[in-house]
Ligand SMILES: Nc1ncnc2c1ncn2[C@@H]1O[C@H](COP(=O)(O)OP(=O)(O)OP(=O)(O)O)[C@@H](O)[C@H]1O
């Protein structure tokens with residue numbers, strides 16, 4: 001069971017942009033967390049610290065007690081999987097099957113284990129009939145699925161999705177929600193960056209809002225999505241129903257139809 005501990009993390013890009021300005025967070029094993037915040041608030045920079053793609057300028061990041069400044073990136077890869085915001089930065093193999101097998105092979109797993117992991121990841125992402133296809137012959141929607149599958153196949157305890165639903169149609173968004181639900185069942189820690197506030201409200205119990213490289217809000221989805229005025233500082237609007245609930249002066253913050261109707265009855 002791998003805990004994530006981030007202590008007073010600061011990160012400045014070589015060009016001088018101060019992207020993270022003192023972030024402290026603990027994420028428990030098996031938690032599902034959504035990360036929201038305006039463009040440039042530091043979400044991607046933050047999660048790239050979790051698998052050692054970026055190293056703190058100051059402060060520390062511990063993954064199950066391993067300091068990312070000391071642990072080899074190859075070792076961290078066995079604990080943390082990161083699906084890039086843009087799949088084209090991630091995919092390089094000539095077939096879907098090879099792409100999805102690359103990660104677990106690279107972790108040194110034997111052939112039998114690799115093929116079981118690949119089969120599972122392809123089934124979960126509904127790619128089983130596309131193993132021989134070149135990822136670049138697929139639509140952007142399916143390419144995104146390949147990017148997800150190639151990380152899921154590594155079976156890491158921590159899985160990070162950077163904007164998985166951007167540009168996806170409703171069917172694909174539902175598919176991604178199913179994948180996250182399955183990973184939750186398996187006890188994985190899932191961190192998902194998203195601009196889709198309905199997706200956030202429907203699929204995550206904990207929400208972290210970033211603003212200008214700092215944590216603006218961190219709490220249960222209801223606590224965070226209920227803070228309309230504070231969220232406005234990072235240009236995040238709570239879901240329509242949540243806002244309507246506030247205008248109707250419902251006692252509790254609501255984030256879906258069931259909660260809305262239950263709160264309305266109590267009024
Ligand atoms: N490679 C880079 N070099 C220099 N500055 C960068 C680089 N990547 C990001 N930044 C800057 O760091 C800050 C945080 O960017 P980051 O990509 O982490 O934000 P984000 O919250 O993921 O945004 P988005 O929602 O647009 O993906 C921004 O000011 C951005 O311009």
Ligand SMILES: [Mg+2]
Nearest residue numbers: 043044045085
């Ligand atoms: Mg980003």
